[in-house]
Amino acid sequence: MDIFLIGATQVTQTNDLPGTVPAEGFLWIDATHEEVTADPEGWRDLIACATGTHIYDPHLKDAVNPLHPSYFDSTQDYGMVVFRKLSLHGTDYSDSAAIPTGDEPLSPTPNGSKRAVPAALSNLTTQPITFFILENALVTVHEHQSRTINATRNRLLDYASKGNKALHNNRLPASPEDLMLRLLNAMVDKYLELRQPLTNQLDRWQRALLDPGRPFKDWLTLLDARIELRKLESLCEEQHDAIQELRDYFVDMDDDGDGATISRTRDLLLVRVNDIMEHINRVLNHARRLESSIESAVQIHFSAVAHRTNEVMRTLTVITALFMPLTLITGIFGMNFAVMPLLQNKTGFWLTMLSMVLIVVGMLAFFRRRRYLETPPSERR
Amino acid sequence: MDIFLIGATQVTQTNDLPGTVPAEGFLWIDATHEEVTADPEGWRDLIACATGTHIYDPHLKDAVNPLHPSYFDSTQDYGMVVFRKLSLHGTDYSDSAAIPTGDEPLSPTPNGSKRAVPAALSNLTTQPITFFILENALVTVHEHQSRTINATRNRLLDYASKGNKALHNNRLPASPEDLMLRLLNAMVDKYLELRQPLTNQLDRWQRALLDPGRPFKDWLTLLDARIELRKLESLCEEQHDAIQELRDYFVDMDDDGDGATISRTRDLLLVRVNDIMEHINRVLNHARRLESSIESAVQIHFSAVAHRTNEVMRTLTVITALFMPLTLITGIFGMNFAVMPLLQNKTGFWLTMLSMVLIVVGMLAFFRRRRYLETPPSERR
Amino acid sequence: MDIFLIGATQVTQTNDLPGTVPAEGFLWIDATHEEVTADPEGWRDLIACATGTHIYDPHLKDAVNPLHPSYFDSTQDYGMVVFRKLSLHGTDYSDSAAIPTGDEPLSPTPNGSKRAVPAALSNLTTQPITFFILENALVTVHEHQSRTINATRNRLLDYASKGNKALHNNRLPASPEDLMLRLLNAMVDKYLELRQPLTNQLDRWQRALLDPGRPFKDWLTLLDARIELRKLESLCEEQHDAIQELRDYFVDMDDDGDGATISRTRDLLLVRVNDIMEHINRVLNHARRLESSIESAVQIHFSAVAHRTNEVMRTLTVITALFMPLTLITGIFGMNFAVMPLLQNKTGFWLTMLSMVLIVVGMLAFFRRRRYLETPPSERR
Amino acid sequence: MDIFLIGATQVTQTNDLPGTVPAEGFLWIDATHEEVTADPEGWRDLIACATGTHIYDPHLKDAVNPLHPSYFDSTQDYGMVVFRKLSLHGTDYSDSAAIPTGDEPLSPTPNGSKRAVPAALSNLTTQPITFFILENALVTVHEHQSRTINATRNRLLDYASKGNKALHNNRLPASPEDLMLRLLNAMVDKYLELRQPLTNQLDRWQRALLDPGRPFKDWLTLLDARIELRKLESLCEEQHDAIQELRDYFVDMDDDGDGATISRTRDLLLVRVNDIMEHINRVLNHARRLESSIESAVQIHFSAVAHRTNEVMRTLTVITALFMPLTLITGIFGMNFAVMPLLQNKTGFWLTMLSMVLIVVGMLAFFRRRRYLETPPSERR
Amino acid sequence: MDIFLIGATQVTQTNDLPGTVPAEGFLWIDATHEEVTADPEGWRDLIACATGTHIYDPHLKDAVNPLHPSYFDSTQDYGMVVFRKLSLHGTDYSDSAAIPTGDEPLSPTPNGSKRAVPAALSNLTTQPITFFILENALVTVHEHQSRTINATRNRLLDYASKGNKALHNNRLPASPEDLMLRLLNAMVDKYLELRQPLTNQLDRWQRALLDPGRPFKDWLTLLDARIELRKLESLCEEQHDAIQELRDYFVDMDDDGDGATISRTRDLLLVRVNDIMEHINRVLNHARRLESSIESAVQIHFSAVAHRTNEVMRTLTVITALFMPLTLITGIFGMNFAVMPLLQNKTGFWLTMLSMVLIVVGMLAFFRRRRYLETPPSERR
Numbered sequence A, B, C, D, E: 001m002d003i004f005l006i007g008a009t010q011v012t013q014t015n016d017l018p019g020t021v022p023a024e025g026f027l028w029i030d031a032t033h034e035e036v037t038a039d040p041e042g043w044r045d046l047i048a049c050a051t052g053t054h055i056y057d058p059h060l061k062d063a064v065n066p067l068h069p070s071y072f073d074s075t076q077d078y079g080m081v082v083f084r085k086l087s088l089h090g091t092d093y094s095d096s097a098a099i100p101t102g103d104e105p106l107s108p109t110p111n112g113s114k115r116a117v118p119a120a121l122s123n124l125t126t127q128p129i130t131f132f133i134l135e136n137a138l139v140t141v142h143e144h145q146s147r148t149i150n151a152t153r154n155r156l157l158d159y160a161s162k163g164n165k166a167l168h169n170n171r172l173p174a175s176p177e178d179l180m181l182r183l184l185n186a187m188v189d190k191y192l193e194l195r196q197p198l199t200n201q202l203d204r205w206q207r208a209l210l211d212p213g214r215p216f217k218d219w220l221t222l223l224d225a226r227i228e229l230r231k232l233e234s235l236c237e238e239q240h241d242a243i244q245e246l247r248d249y250f251v252d253m254d255d256d257g258d259g260a261t262i263s264r265t266r267d268l269l270l271v272r273v274n275d276i277m278e279h280i281n282r283v284l285n286h287a288r289r290l291e292s293s294i295e296s297a298v299q300i301h302f303s304a305v306a307h308r309t310n311e312v313m314r315t316l317t318v319i320t321a322l323f324m325p326l327t328l329i330t331g332i333f334g335m336n337f338a339v340m341p342l343l344q345n346k347t348g349f350w351l352t353m354l355s356m357v358l359i360v361v362g363m364l365a366f367f368r369r370r371r372y373l374e375t376p377p378s379e380r381r
């Protein structure tokens, strides 16, 4: 458990939670699931001592549920945000080198039972981070190491050790809300970089689906990609809903200080919340467009295949119609009747051959008139 | 009919409804459909004596309707919740051993006219439980034995017999609303476990649909699964709507006591209602995702089949186009004309065979150029 | 025109509308389209004399429009409900014997140009009933005989002739709103019984669509059923919208009497309106589920047919590929060249036959390896 | 430009706009696009003199835009309605003889590049009429001659020349709003008659699409019909939106007179606006149902065609499978080997023929068992 | 950076931002991305000095983000609009000669990896313009040269140099809001001209898709067009959302001056905003209709192809069924049995030929009766 007391100009890290509510500044209490689940009641009591706020039972359970979706709830004493963020194989997206480019080959699947999904999509594992926004503290609970949280903690530690000369352009967060929005902002900003590799990947698929010269075989992978895209949409929608309720919570917050300052502070909070929502929306809209592009591509692929099947059928019909009459003629003159016309005629064979050529020419003309043969060979597949 | 008088620190079970409204604590009156339908008017009068509240006619009818969907309605005197819950073949989902794993074979259908549906879905039978939230009483009406209700009743009986030393961490419910939310919470929590077996089942289907080597034959079962999934969605939507209206009812409730305590109590009610709605939402979203996955799988299966039919057609066309000219040639030299070229030539046969080989080679080259033959044999099905 | 004056304890039927507003109780004025259209202005003036309320022009026109959809409108003086109800071939659904079971054969269509639609759906003819809710009167206007209206009128007549000893459990309606809701309730309750025959009918279709052994031919009927189902949905939606606006009208009504009594009366009205809306909603949701089931069945039928076509194509390809080479060989040895190998060989014929058997065995092995033949015969259709 | 001064009991037509606001009554100023576009600023100034109201620039532009969709906007001084109405080849629908019956043959297309669309749909040309609702005037601007406007003007002229004895049941419009609603009402009422020919037309298509004995060829026309239907829907939606905003404008209008009279007047306005919206809604719902019927018909047609293709394929497969073995047998006994069994046998030929018959019988039995042949001939297309 | 001080009657261009807030009139500060990104903090401070308003961090970042979607946000001090406008290959649409007519051939794609998209759609590149609406200044930030901005700037420069005699009918903008709406209006008006070429292009595609005589091959282009159309819809939706929020901002603005004038000014702003929204809506609705037309065309094309494939199959089946029995007969009489009937008969050959003719006639009659041959040749493709 990392505990920071953040004042107007300085940061103090403490090992234990203070027994009373601090007189000024606010606390940041960062805990992992293991630390909380070890003794939930005890942990809650510690929080209650240090902040004067009691966390309700259902919220305590939600905070340690690794499968919880994004969510917002509020009571008279505090607000709770569960933010389900993307993480790359259990690590943050903060390490930009880890972001797939979409041009690499399909990822070798670590899990044998999982089918090969394109890199940009298969990495969409998620984990929840829970924020409790108290009067004078921010409590965060998360499962694994989170790079965003680590980066923020390290910056605060730097500040604590070096004083404010270390910070050139970053002011200290002014309130628990401010700190939370900085963390959320850092998490969400990493998403926007997802869009390019996703687009690249899906563009390659569209070309593959519609390339008449290459049969498409990745049906299972295509299905998985659609399902993953829909999961991404669902994730963004839930994030958006939660942040929108958080925004309403900020709008309704009590003003218990000097009017002008408070309203300026709230303005800044709202600008930041709007910015986060706009970023989530951008990823959401991107995912929706990609999904509808895949759907269009499958539908158009389907039309194209039906078209080509029609052309193959016409080819088959023409071949059959050309050769069957000729074969019948040879069959007729191959019969062993004692008395047959033409057989003894010296030009009988050539007459027959000529009639066969005439039949072929006539049929080709007929088919051309009925447009069975219109397509130039290079296209008639 | 089970009747409990629940006070702040003790629980009393009584056999008959009291003739007057209890001075303190509140009543829990648990009745079955049979008990109510035996004499609805009489039962209503009993309730009116014990609680001072008269239940309206339409509500009385709804309470014993075994087909009623989830529903909320309120009057000035009371609120009514009909909650249609899942039950496993007439029993609760509380017995976790009864939850299907999705890996078991398709359930042998007890009813001959019912088609084989996967275990995880065929168990979706439902039954309504009606709650009347009165000023000082909770009235529950249900059809069969309900495990959730039984478990709660047994816990209360334990409490009544042993006193509060038996209860380590479970406080007594503080109000009719509190008791109702505990019951609803226990019912809803069982749903979340449904998700994994559903996912397993449908994942197997997707693989079956898209496996090119195995023809898919379970069309009827697939259709049934879609219909059942949609029923599950519909069930969750109706539950969500009812609970949302219940939430609005709580928000609008009169505060007739001391402000701070009341608002803290209401806060807790709202946190719990929100938690229940979030759980229902999670099942709903899961069902929606599964349904859209099935839909995608059917659509993609369809594209894949059209693709394969196209390839089979091309194979047929190539075979026909290769053999028909050769057969024609043999037919020509099988005719019985007296005068024919080449027949008396000693190398005539071999020349003919050579020309046939050349025709085959030429056609194969032609088809390869027009990409009828591009697919490697292992894929060309 | 039937006119009743309904007081607190007695009912009087009169032949002519009173010239002045009755001092107590309220009027029920029941008219048919013919009675109103004979002299609309005169009829309106009669109503105005007896109730003190003037009906606006557009409402008068709507009241006699036999094609009017369900609708609600209100003015400061009155509310108007047009309720488009289901009727069975011009008669009410009140006669429960007339409700189709869905197990009977397709109805012989009386109208030759109308295609055969299943009984449960073809009966969905509708007619509007218009209610004017005045301060002290209910005015109903309907086209044909309506069983629901007749039944209610007869009950009132019974009451008028026998006094209140005839009525055991049915109180007299307390207000125009109360009377209207009783009529609406009786009309809507008949719908719920529609659901079972609809379900039976559509279940038979789904089986027919997906039965691989029986070709489906009822395309026109299936299309008609979808269109009829959509009409039923549309009907329910419009009813729901109209009743919802009626509900808002009740909620906004003036309280001009003693607070407690009024609010209790209104509570009962709202409970009844909610009940009616819930019943309409149930039919609506049922129709929606059925429609989406049909849609799924058609889609899945389509996939199954494409699947079977693929298998038939493979069968054809295998047959063609097996016999064409053999026929070519027989053609080769049927040519009449003077010099040909093997022909004079004593075992030539048997060698040839052996080679043909080997070719068949080889091709079957090849096709089996490429899975053209995997399906067991009983399934390969 | 037609100018009428409409008082409580009389109508005066004037040639020029008055220079000052009339003391009582209100003005109706009816202008065409040409009259306005000739000198927009001057025309606006004339209006300003006669009514005291200045029209804003964007509204002036919208009023003469022949492509403007239905629209409502309001300022503190006036309201503007653009109503895009249906017109039949540049004439009104008021002439009921011009309404297509849907039973006539496809209209010969006047414009060669335009494809043949059914009469009932191809007539859907539209033109906007703009209404400015001022305090004491109604200004209408329209493009061509409008029958509805002409009819209303003629009635007013009649009134002006003959006095009020000419008017039996039609009172003079009491306000600019009243006059506008009468005009709108007359325009919208013509729509309802569109529904029957549309239904007839589309019913014939559905039968054509699903008639197995007649190949469907009108694909282009079908596509055009869908596009036209969607345009009709879009037109109705925009009209509905505009009228709904007009309704809100009426609801919010200032009451600056005697309360009771005003509210009665407004009641009547709202009743009329609701009636217009309900009529638009009916056309809209009708168009939506027709469109979804077409969509269903295309989808079901598609299923039926796939079904028939499957049956044709089975027929082809059976024919091929029956004749190929027989032809192989004849080929075998047609080979010219010196030593062959059976050839010299006297009953060899008949034994061979018998074996061929046995093969045919066996294969037919096999195919019947595998249900390739189940369909009765009359259906197996 | 272009800076204008716009007073009631005159315009002054200055090179540097004034150090204090101007006493009267308002500023227009026009900057490019490069000018802002060179020193964001410095630029912000300059703005703060000249206008007294501090721009928040997230807004500063958004203003220079070239990928930002349309967006609106507001604080207590200012409003921000990001408007993503269409631009033609980096230039404005203001040059009407540059608008594609849709009749030109497909544009040669400059970027090799980009597929050929029709000219009217491939030009849909977009760029954002950011507006900050301050109390007494309008700040615009854009990426490249924008023709709309240039044109407005040039007009202002003209005004500055020549005085108000240069301006005949264009008054100077009265406020920052007024100036911004003029800019937005000019940008949006260019869109409406996009509709005709789009319609032309897509009409040609529909004809191509449904022309039975010409195989459709532009699947990739068709897919690209759908994706581009959806992008256009998305662009318009985001613009509409942003402008709608701008409208709400205007509605909520403080009135701090004389009531009548203010409300008249606001009226004009709202009329203009409504006009802009209506124009965006028109493009949006047009794009939606085009997209649904393409979707319908693809679906109907698909039905038509399935139909034709069915007819080709029937043709093939008829050919096969006609020739196979005849070939079998010739095969039978081509066998070399020593004893065979008919062979020695003088009319044997002709009897055989006659039976073959009879078989053909019989089969044709049979097929005609089963409607395999109904279609006239000119249609049977």
Ligand SMILES: [Mg+2]
Residues within 6 Å of the ligand: A237, A238, A241
């Ligand atoms: Mg959601």
Ligand SMILES: [Mg+2]
Residues within 6 Å of the ligand: A238, A241, B281
């Ligand atoms: Mg959610």
Ligand SMILES: [Mg+2]
Residues within 6 Å of the ligand: A237, A240, A241
């Ligand atoms: Mg949302």
Ligand SMILES: [Mg+2]
Residues within 6 Å of the ligand: A241
């Ligand atoms: Mg939501």
Ligand SMILES: [Mg+2]
Residues within 6 Å of the ligand: A241
């Ligand atoms: Mg939500």
Ligand SMILES: [Mg+2]
Residues within 6 Å of the ligand: A240, A281
């Ligand atoms: Mg949103």
Ligand SMILES: [Mg+2]
Residues within 6 Å of the ligand: B237, B238, B241
């Ligand atoms: Mg619902």
Ligand SMILES: [Mg+2]
Residues within 6 Å of the ligand: B238, B241, C281
């Ligand atoms: Mg519901």
Ligand SMILES: [Mg+2]
Residues within 6 Å of the ligand: B240, B241
């Ligand atoms: Mg919901």
Ligand SMILES: [Mg+2]
Residues within 6 Å of the ligand: B241
């Ligand atoms: Mg809802």
Ligand SMILES: [Mg+2]
Residues within 6 Å of the ligand: B241
């Ligand atoms: Mg509901």
Ligand SMILES: [Mg+2]
Residues within 6 Å of the ligand: none
């Ligand atoms: Mg879909």
Ligand SMILES: [Mg+2]
Residues within 6 Å of the ligand: C237, C238, C241
């Ligand atoms: Mg509706």
Ligand SMILES: [Mg+2]
Residues within 6 Å of the ligand: C238, C241, D281
């Ligand atoms: Mg409606």
Ligand SMILES: [Mg+2]
Residues within 6 Å of the ligand: C240, C241
């Ligand atoms: Mg509704």
Ligand SMILES: [Mg+2]
Residues within 6 Å of the ligand: C241
């Ligand atoms: Mg409505």
